[in-house]
Amino acid sequence: MRSTDPRQLAAAAFEKHFGGLPETAAFAPGRVNLLGEHTDYNGGFVLPMALERLGVGIAAARGDAPGKVELFSSTFDAVRTRTIDEGRAGDWSDYVLGCLKSACAEEIAASGIRIALATTLPMGAGLSSSAALEVATLKAASELFGRKADPVSVAVEAQAVENGFVGMPCGIMDQFASSVGTPGMALFLNTRTLEYAPAPSIPGYRFVIVGSGVSHQLTEDGYATRVAECRQACNLLEVAMLSDLGVDALGGTPGFPELLHRRVRHIVTENQRVHDGLEALRTADAGVFGRLMLESHISQKDDYEITVAETDAIVETAIALGACGARQTGGGFGGSVLALVADGDLEAWADKLTATLPHTTMIAIV
Incomplete structure (x- = not known):
């Protein structure tokens, strides 16, 4: 039976495309927003929920050429080859490259990196596939190069990448829910102060x-x-x-x-x-x-x-x-x-x- 675990899907895609095993794999969930639409970039309140089993998996390993970023998406069956010093190109690879530039540009400049990604999120459904891709990339890159990053810092960094490198003026809700949220549990967030608390479900x-x-x-x-x-x-x-x-x-x-x-x-x-x-x-x-x-x-x-x-x-x-x-x-x-x-x-x-x-x-x- 084919796995539905995005980590396993990404690892399998990595092995098939690059012909070897990844050094690490990470997962970040998508989210659904229960209440609080467009309030996050206004410093307001939101009530999202991270999703179970629906998200983005990233499998990664060091590359074979300094500064070279090799990307494979099993979702799009697409290959991109970038360099760590490039700017925005206008497609899905920008989300990954921007996170790599933010988190570990020096390490990749020295070793290069290979990444395969897989998602179980439907594209264009408004469930935050881009934020999940950013968070999963940051988590995988941090683990690959031995850097520690707490979930709140990952969310802040992911939003900065989407605002500054990708060019989308989003708030922090999506990245925060993906990085900090517990799948299947609602999360109350003050997007201005980043104070947050879990919220219960309604029995029945x-x-x-x-x-x-x-x-x-x-x-x-x-x-x-x-x-x-x-x-x-x-x-x-x-x-x-x-x-x-x-x-x-x-x-x-x-x-x-x-x-x-x-x-x-x-x-x-x-x-x-x-x-x-x-x-x-x-x-x-x-x-x-x-x-x-x-x-x-x-x-x-x-x-x-x-x-x-x-x-x-x-x-x-x-x-x-x-x-x-x-x-x-x-x-x-x-x-x-x-x-x-x-x-x-x-x-x-x-x-x-x-x-x-x-x-x-x-x-x-x-």
Whole structure:
């Protein structure tokens, strides 16, 4: 039987491609976000969950030429040969190269490196495959060259690589969930202070990740636009980050642009939803948590304008078929929908959803 362990898949890919065994292998999970969308780059609160068995495996060994970076992706069946002193090239290898340059450029300049990667995450599903790739690369490189790195430092370094080398202005939620989170357990995170705490699940209920069939990989311009809009709002409101604002700041400012007002309203109310959602998890209140999920989706749709017709339809259908709550999860413009469903209804609910919306896929139940 073929292994589903990303580490083993990466090691097998390494041996097949390079003709030898790797010196080390590392794994980093993807994540699903329960509540808190686009709040992380605004210094706000998030409630992600690292995924079990869904993530990125990296197998690595020293190379045979100084400065040479040889990469093989079993997922894309693609080979890239880079050098450690190169800049951004504009494809998937940038995520790996940027991490290698950050973590161990001197060592690779001396020995070179060979890397094979494998993923069990569906591409474009909004489950943070890029962050998992960064975290797994940093973990593998640190182990290969005998460097110690604590999980929080790895998350910070991975975000810096994505911001500075890859050029994506993301917050730290994805990298933090992948590096620090415990698979299968929700994590409350203050993205401004990096204070975090585990959050419980709700007995008798499961979260279901539903793929929409619409890849969110086409959203980088939209994502960057939302970041820029938030920065513009901060400048006009004279605050450092939108997380400085409370719900009492939503009364409106004379002359403040309506579009920016809606963007601010999403961030402020979403921050409050994360706090309320954490309390709902702690009190095992599925009804409240489900309501917050739906409110989050509506806010993403109307105020932040990052949903698509396909994810809107999944949310509407999921609720109509009996889910307690549902929302688009991830960066937006497609990807996946997360639904909260009672254990006893799960099988029938999933069958009805896929029958009603044949383009959907059941990615995972967590």
